[in-house]
Amino acid sequence: MGYENIPWPLIWQATRETLIMLGASLALSVPIGLVVGVLVFLTSPGQFWQQIWVHRLLSLIVNVTRSVPFIIMLIYVMPLTRWLVGTSIGVKGAIPPLVIAAAPFFARLTEIALREVDRGVIEAAEAMGTPRLTIIRRVLLREARTGLIAGITVTAVNLVSYTAMSGVVGGGGLGDLAIRYGYQRFRPDVMAVTVLLLVILVQLLQSFGDRLVRRLSRNQ
Amino acid sequence: MGGIGLIILDNLVKTYGAGKETFTVINHVSLKVEKGEIFGIIGRSGAGKSTLLRCVNLLARPDSGTVTVGGVELTRLNTRELQARRRKIGMIFQHFNLLSTLTARDNVAFPLRLEKMSRQEIRRRADELLELVGMSGHADKYPAQLSGGQKQRVAIARALAAQPDVLLCDEATSALDQETTRSVLALLGDINRKLGVTILLVTHEIEVVRSICDRVAVMHRGEIVEMGRTADLLLKPRHPATRELVQAEDVDVRAWIGGNGGEDGGTIVRVLLSGESAGRPALSEAVRGTSVRFVILHGTVSRIRDVPYGRLTIRFDGPPGETSAVIGRLRDMGWEVESVDGI
Structure with a gap:
């Protein structure tokens, strides 16, 4: 079978769906994960909002959500999804579970990135009388920025692979196309094209992230 | 000196841990630093001197006792008031603690940005401060591109940005080599004379005390065991801990004497x-x-x-x-x- 019969419109449609799911879920999980990650970090022992029980609770929630396989999460949170966006199917229905899976993951990466920030720099900012929200913004997040960008990159790449599973709820996208056409209908050409597109997408994300990290850390 | 004291620490106690594991870091310490002087606190590591210094701007909160700086009792202030007061208490550190993502100029500008100042004003003031510490040529460099002594100079400029009346120095020269130490100490001496900034420093190096301190307190196991004018204390040490610090430099004499x-x-x-x-x-x-x-x-x-x-x-x-x-x-x-x- 040659490549002349490839259903290009379907492939473009799937690419669009993947990009929408990726963009929307990334746009939501990054801020949510960032806030949760900052809270997990700042409530840990020795930090300025030290609250052991809040820290443990948040940490537990993050761990539990991270240990549920995405395919199960997708089905398990359906009632919540329906309540949030009015439907549990299609691209729209796929976004809440994607966020629920990716936000805790990014929260953990945020916490790790913040732990890398020199404690002394935070102390110096405190000694200068810097308000705490300003310390978070202008010291913590700034000093941790390369780690955070690397974290966003990893989260985005993970999201690409999660979107492939969203076909289960009719979310569409490239992964779904690969399963329905490439696998179930024995269309290796479609399979090859979708996989190639996914590889290119991941490559673009990763090299964009890496380049940004390199640029920001040039002088540090 | 019979002044009222710019920094008054009264009966400070600070412990870490709880129950049987409680460890007293600062044990009923009282101290008065006069306006305009350079006061040193010397002691071995673990003597509690860094914690004591951190009590002055309440980076460490004492369990009991009061801290008064410039007539204001810091231990009574709420968070917001304390933040405002801290801006008038500069601090420098052993490891400089500069933001690695900011240039020298932007590091110095950091505290200025907390005040209501225009961008041009901030830049002008930051450049002035860099000039004061002899770092004009390095304004656009990042900390990673500077040597230890240069980083400490930038840190000093940053600490002076908000025109503090007190400068706290936590082992500020301990990470520097001898020659750089000397030049940084000379800079601190200059700042004390020219700007009238009162300096309270903590060190384990007798050289630091010898070269710039007017008065010195010796800390040993959480207590101040001896205090006085630098020359008096170094030349006539009374407490064993002081003797040990002072005489550490001529150990060889004792070896000599033991032999002959x-x-x-x-x-x-x-x-x-x-x-x-x-x-x-x-x-x-x-x-x-x-x-x-x-x-x-x-x-x-x-x-x-x-x-x-x-x-x-x-x-x-x-x-x-x-x-x-x-x-x-x-x-x-x-x-x-x-x-x-x-x-």
Whole structure:
């Protein structure tokens, strides 16, 4: 079978769906994960909002959500999804579970990135009388920025692979196309094209992230 | 000094841990630092001196006792008031603690951005400060591109940005080599003189105290065991902890004495001369007309702030009667002579 019969419109449609799911879920999980990650970090022992029980609770929630396989999460949170966006199917229905899976993951990466920030720099900012929200913004997040960008990159790449599973709820996208056409209908050409597109997408994300990290850390 | 004290620490206690594991880091410490002076707190690591320094701006909160800076009792302030007051208390650190993602200029500008100032004003002021610390040529460099001494200079500029009346220095030269230490200390001395900034510093290096401190307190196991004018304290240490710090530099003398001490009938003494008496040819005057001869086993001549002093270890050989007469003459001439058995 040659490549002349490839259903290009379907492939473009799937690419669009993947990009929408990726963009929307990334746009939501990054801020949510960032806030949760900052809270997990700042409530840990020795930090300025030290609250052991809040820290443990948040940490537990993050761990539990991270240990549920995405395919199960997708089905398990359906009632919540329906309540949030009015439907549990299609691209729209796929976004809440994607966020629920990716936000805790990014929260953990945020916490790790913040732990890398020199404690002394935070102390110096405190000694200068810097308000705490300003310390978070202008010291913590700034000093941790390369780690955070690397974290966003990893989260985005993970999201690409999660979107492939969203076909289960009719979310569409490239992964779904690969399963329905490439696998179930024995269309290796479609399979090859979708996989190639996914590889290119991941490559673009990763090299964009890496380049940004390199640029920001040039002088540090 | 009989002033009211710019920094007053009153009966501070600070413990870490809880229950049986409680460890008292600061044990009922009271201290007064006068406006305009350079005050040093010296002690070995773990003596509690860094924690004590952190109590001054409440980076560490004492369990009990009060901290008063410039007439304001910090221990009573709420978070917002404390933040405002902290802007007038500069602080520098052993590891400089500059933001690695900001240039030297932006690091200095950091505290300025907390005030209501225009961008141009901030930039102008930051450049002025960099000039003050001799870093004008490095404004656009990042900390990673600077040497340790240069980083500390930027940190000093940053600490001075909000025109503080107090500068706290936490082992500010401990990560620097000797020569850089000297130049950073000279800069701190300049700042103290030119800007009238009161400096409270913590160190484990006797050299730091010797070269810039007006007064010094010795901290040992969470307590201040001795306090006084630098020259007095260094030349006449009373507490064992002070002696240990001061004498750490002439350990070899003791080794010397241990090997040769008195076996041939000589008398070994340690003498201390400071101020005017340091300039006189007292030794040759003292032995004139006697059969006593002397050998200088060890000696250091240096200055503490602006006071020249010398410390010598001398062996006198001669009849005991004459030797004690010689020692008497030295004492008359203002030398302090101490028998080495007393070490």
